[in-house]
Amino acid sequence: MTAAEAGRPRVRSAVRAQAPVVGVVAVGGGVGAAARYAAVVWWPTPAGSFPWTILWVNVLGCAVIGAFMVIVAEARTAHRLLRPFFGTGVLGGFTTFSTYAVDVRGLFEAGRHASALLYLAATPVVALAAVWAATAATRRALFRRQS
Template identity: 85%
Template sequence: MTTPDTGRPRARSTVRSQAPVIGAVAVGGGVGAAARYAALVWWPTPAGSFPWTILWVNVLGCAVIGVFMVIVTEARTAHRLLRPFFGTGVLGGFTTFSTYAVDTRGLFEAGRHAPALLYLAATPAVALTAVWAATTVTRRALIRRQP
């Protein structure tokens, strides 16, 4: 491997130091994807229907990332692998904006244009609102806990 800026060989220590982070993301991603799959098994969406399960998975995941990021950046010192494991891995594997895109396309292809447009607009709006609300509520809760 070479470094992009100099073309010289990259130090093995740099690659080796990233191995735990890559492992944490991979393991967390598996956990998150399994949780998403479980949600789809427990609350299946019939073909051609509005994809409520994926919408709520994305909203829940975004709310959790809002709480998590406030806690690990403003309230507590976290282990260096916690953010890659939980934030990138678990929540990245749990939320699924690629499935959101596929579900939107499926609704359009099924001729369900109004639900497709609603889903296309609502998912990012509700997900971002969930992050904002969770962040705000978590910060307020932390402020109240301070002496």
């Protein structure tokens, strides 16, 4: 048996162990991306306009991840696939910083430089504030109840 053959069972075992995680991330990503698409369909942004829908999708997704992480990391014991499914998959598919970048470029190309710069700066600031606020509010709500 060669060294390469000896390593194959270990590689297969590692792949087999990670397959459920990859699967739930993929399914969750599809769910999150579908939810984002639904938001864009329900509240479309005309070309060259300020992309309010994507801003609020990102802020909402960041707030939910803040609350979710407090719940699964500090308050409850969660199934090992819940974090990859919901945190990475659903919320990763729902939030969209790639569309944010495309929207910034679109605003610049439309000559809306002030809006582009505002959006460029405001999105990460508001998204991080949403994570912080949701984390703090969730901790207060959960741990006040436990006291």
